[in-house]
Amino acid sequence: MISESDLKTWVLDYSDPLYSYIFKRVGDDELAKDLVQETFIAAYKNRDKFRENSNPLAWLYTIIKHKMIDHFRAKKRKPTDSLDDQPHIDAILFNSKGHWTQAPSSAFFSSDMDEAERKEFWSFLQLCQNDLSEQQKMAFVFKYMEGWSSKRICKELDISSSNYWVLIHRAKLKLRQCLENNWLNK
């Protein structure tokens, strides 16, 4: 059973990793802080479910993961502006024969980024993630950050497998292009 003082220690010890985790996924500072706070409150309210000797951070991660999924589900239900009148990214990057109109740049990031470049990368990623449609964002986060299978994502988004491949392909192309543009113009 966790006491109030345990909870305080947890906030001091674990709010950073929890914030880092959730901020990368929702891309909004205020929202990320709210979700961290809600996670601690939920942990306290369900304190009888916490087993002594188990890892508190692992338990908190489980809670915040559910909060993230709930957040995305709630957003999915809200109608958003249709982006259908814009040309799709694959119609911009490839010509009618399916060849690149704008080939990927080799000057774009490499595996030996230093600390400063990594920081820059993450701030560009946040920017570019918010450029995706809500559905693309969900697919992207679930696949690349959470490691979900395509089957599970199809079920969560309630889409067919062929829709999924179009969705993830466009999300990937769009995000990559946005990152590259920011990277080359920095």
Next chain:
Amino acid sequence: MMNCKQATRAIEQANEHRLSWLKRLELRFHLLICKSCMLFHKQWEILERLLSDPSSSSQRLSEEDKSSILIKIEKEIHKS
């Protein structure tokens, strides 16, 4: 023959073993002759590693943020 648009999509499907052996062969061949798609493929592999590595970014909360979280939590707990 597979074009670049199809190849970039097939890379994703190959990762999840959703390609027939014939398509896989076509993709391999395409990547062998197309520098742009190979670059796209290699760069995305780096990106994927970064995305799934929790230590690759560590945003921190300020002390102020932490104390405001503590205050809000206390309020919430004592409400009930």
